[in-house]
Amino acid sequence: MKPIEHQEISGLIDGQLAPADAERVRQAIAGDETLRAEHEELAALDNDLKAIAATAAFQPHVSLLPSPAGFPFSTPALIAAVLVLRLALKTMPTASGCVIAAGVLALLIWGMVRLVKAQEREWLIPSHSDGAAF
Amino acid sequence: MNHDTRVSDDEFQAWVAPLLERAAGYAWAIVRNREDAEDALQEALVRAYRALSRYDRSRSFKGWLFAIVRHCCLDLLRRRGTRPVFVAMDPADLSLATRDNSPERERRDTLQWALAQLSPAHRKVIELRYFGDCSYREIAEALGIPEGTVMSRLHAARQALTAIHRKEPS
Numbered sequence: 239m240k241p242i243e244h245q246e247i248s249g250l251i252d253g254q255l256a257p258a259d260a261e262r263v264r265q266a267i268a269g270d271e272t273l274r275a276e277h278e279e280l281a282a283l284d285n286d287l288k289a290i291a292a293t294a295a296f297q298p299h300v301s302l303l304p305s306p307a308g309f310p311f312s313t314p315a316l317i318a319a320v321l322v323l324r325l326a327l328k329t330m331p332t333a334s335g336c337v338i339a340a341g342v343l344a345l346l347i348w349g350m351v352r353l354v355k356a357q358e359r360e361w362l363i364p365s366h367s368d369g370a371a372f
Numbered sequence: 373m374n375h376d377t378r379v380s381d382d383e384f385q386a387w388v389a390p391l392l393e394r395a396a397g398y399a400w401a402i403v404r405n406r407e408d409a410e411d412a413l414q415e416a417l418v419r420a421y422r423a424l425s426r427y428d429r430s431r432s433f434k435g436w437l438f439a440i441v442r443h444c445c446l447d448l449l450r451r452r453g454t455r456p457v458f459v460a461m462d463p464a465d466l467s468l469a470t471r472d473n474s475p476e477r478e479r480r481d482t483l484q485w486a487l488a489q490l491s492p493a494h495r496k497v498i499e500l501r502y503f504g505d506c507s508y509r510e511i512a513e514a515l516g517i518p519e520g521t522v523m524s525r526l527h528a529a530r531q532a533l534t535a536i537h538r539k540e541p542s
Contacts, residue, residue, distance in 0.1 A: 245523050245524045245526075245527035247527070248530060252523075252526070254508045254523065279534060280530050280534070286483050287483070288502060290483065290502070291502035291505070295393045295394055295396065295503070296396050296397065296400070296406065297392065298392055298395075299410060300413055300414045302385050302417060303384065303385055303421070
């Protein structure tokens with residue numbers, strides 16, 4: 239039988255060995271008092287470390303995905319702006335009509351900018367500290 | 373790298389959700405503070421989400437994510453001007469309502485002290501194996517080392533812990 243390497247005892251404890259290798263290591267441990275003592279010591283250490291790590295784990299308050307953000311009425315506002323613009327140009331081809339058209343056009347541009355920004359999703363991050371990284 | 377299949381939001385959420393508690397514990401093991409651990413983890417999730425197009429599906433997602441978590445924890449410590457040192461645990465941080473003086477409890481306290489004495493290379497594998505609950509493959513992915521090296525390094529780390537534990541200060 240192929241002799242075992244000591245690190246394989248760790249592999250056995252972690253359940254990371256192939257079945258055939260695990261069996262070979264188990265047999266070697268069963269037939270050798272020194273290996274058995276080493277295995278027991280490492281297994282006890284493994285249990286203690288697992289207990290410590292289990293106490294450290296906790297359910298964090300984090301956001302898993304970005305949430306849609308931005309102006310929620312972008313689309314209706316844009317449609318309304320286009321309609322008003324057309325109406326203003328049709329019914330009031332005067333100076334006042336141009337002023338209204340310019341105002342509506344500015345509103346239209348502003349709405350489009352907001353719409354583009356809305357496509358960029360933002361993270362709602364519950365930060366405890368500075369949050370400067372974001 | 374695999375660019376063929378994009379990871380959907382649902383997939384990302386389904387992969388991350390079951391890892392959260394351990395990822396938080398792993399982050400805590402590095403930064404030693406729950407609030408900082410949450411901040412580092414959140415930053416890691418943002419980075420991971422943004423880097424999804426670079427994620428190779430043939431690799432372990434957990435290993436990939438935990439590597440990012442580690443980087444974010446180290447970045448956070450760097451910003452704070454703190455070194456990543458494994459210090460003794462704060463019982464309040466661990467939500468331990470009472471302190472008992474059982475031999476088992478004392479042994480674990482001593483073990484925490486021993487963890488602080490480990491070399492960085494040994495501490496990395498111990499943190500991923502226990503606090504991150506990672507397999508050898510996941511540790512290998514996270515640290516960029518072969519699986520065989522993970523086994524030998526973990527074994528060496530355990531032997532070092534045992535040796536330190538034996539000569540612990542009273």
